[in-house]
Amino acid sequence: MYIKNYSEFQCIIPPFIHSSSDADNRGSKIWSASFRLDQDVRHLFPYINATLDDAVYYENPEHIRLLFDGYRCFLYPDLTVAHFFESKKAAKSFIVGFIDFLNDIHNQKENIRPNYDQIKQIPIIDILRILPKTNCKECGYLSCMAFAAAIMKGTEAANKCPSLASPISENAVYPIFDNQGNIVNSVSLQINTSKLKNRIQEQHELILMLEASLFANKENEKQEDSHQVAEKNDFGLTNREIEVLKLISEGYTNNEISSFLFISPHTVKSHMINIFNKLSVNDRTQAAVLATRNEIL
Ligand code: SF4
Numbered sequence: 001m002y003i004k005n006y007s008e009f010q011c012i013i014p015p016f017i018h019s020s021s022d023a024d025n026r027g028s029k030i031w032s033a034s035f036r037l038d039q040d041v042r043h044l045f046p047y048i049n050a051t052l053d054d055a056v057y058y059e060n061p062e063h064i065r066l067l068f069d070g071y072r073c074f075l076y077p078d079l080t081v082a083h084f085f086e087s088k089k090a091a092k093s094f095i096v097g098f099i100d101f102l103n104d105i106h107n108q109k110e111n112i113r114p115n116y117d118q119i120k121q122i123p124i125i126d127i128l129r130i131l132p133k134t135n136c137k138e139c140g141y142l143s144c145m146a147f148a149a150a151i152m153k154g155t156e157a158a159n160k161c162p163s164l165a166s167p168i169s170e171n172a173v174y175p176i177f178d179n180q181g182n183i184v185n186s187v188s189l190q191i192n193t194s195k196l197k198n199r200i201q202e203q204h205e206l207i208l209m210l211e212a213s214l215f216a217n218k219e220n221e222k223q224e225d226s227h228q229v230a231e232k233n234d235f236g237l238t239n240r241e242i243e244v245l246k247l248i249s250e251g252y253t254n255n256e257i258s259s260f261l262f263i264s265p266h267t268v269k270s271h272m273i274n275i276f277n278k279l280s281v282n283d284r285t286q287a288a289v290l291a292t293r294n295e296i297l
Helices: 020-025 042-051 088-107 124-130 144-153 193-233 239-249 254-261 265-279 284-293
Strands: 006-012 031-037 056-058 063-068 071-075 079-085 170-177 183-191
Touching (some): 239 284
Antiparallel strands (some): 006 031, 056 063
8 A cells, every 4th residue: 555644634614714604605514624645646646637537737836636525625745635524524534535546546557647737827916917807708707817716726728818819838748758658757848839820820821822823823724725725616627627728728739638638639628618618718718818817727
């Protein structure tokens, strides 16, 4: 067993409960208990943080806040404060269960992936300084002060205030692995997000520019294609008819065209009739002039 006992047990009525009516509002639960463990348990904090959904692991002073058996508990390396108990007996029974829980965590460490994410407690007045102090309630809190208190406790994310400016840096937690690939520790590094955001913005603008120029190129290509199709289809001549028309323009006779293109004079004649019909002309000269004017050749 890792933790065998505790000492310096105290049960007190918390100072913020001043009167019997305060106590009544909390039912009969009025006692706060504090006790000192016979072991330093700070190495269990990342494992507790990973195990309990509502655990919050603070950096300075190093401690972990959690809910155990329905009681709010603040666990420091060797000191525990918990509340609210209906009696001193209930507080003592809580301690026994809680020590069992810590011993279980200690025994199960190999099977738990530790969570080293820690919250740094910032003085509430510093948090309040970065809030707009308009008490607009858009964050869901009655005032900026209440919202600042929630951020300080780690129960709320600062970006819930829509008027909050972007941070200039963020903490990134990197895992450190042992040879077996288990996480044994972590390092928290500051990332300058303003530089990152600028770079992302630049890249975003570059992508937009490239997209716009790609779109413009595609539109140009489309226009050129349709222009070419239109030119070709102006008269609907086939490639062979264009070849024949070219030879006509150069003054060759039907027989010469026939021998140049290895086709019969009859086929040449048939091509010529088609050409005249498509160009709406009556003779070779008109066909040649029209072909030159319209840059068909
Ligand atoms: S949304 Fe921001 S400005 Fe409004 S009350 Fe909350 S913290 Fe204050």
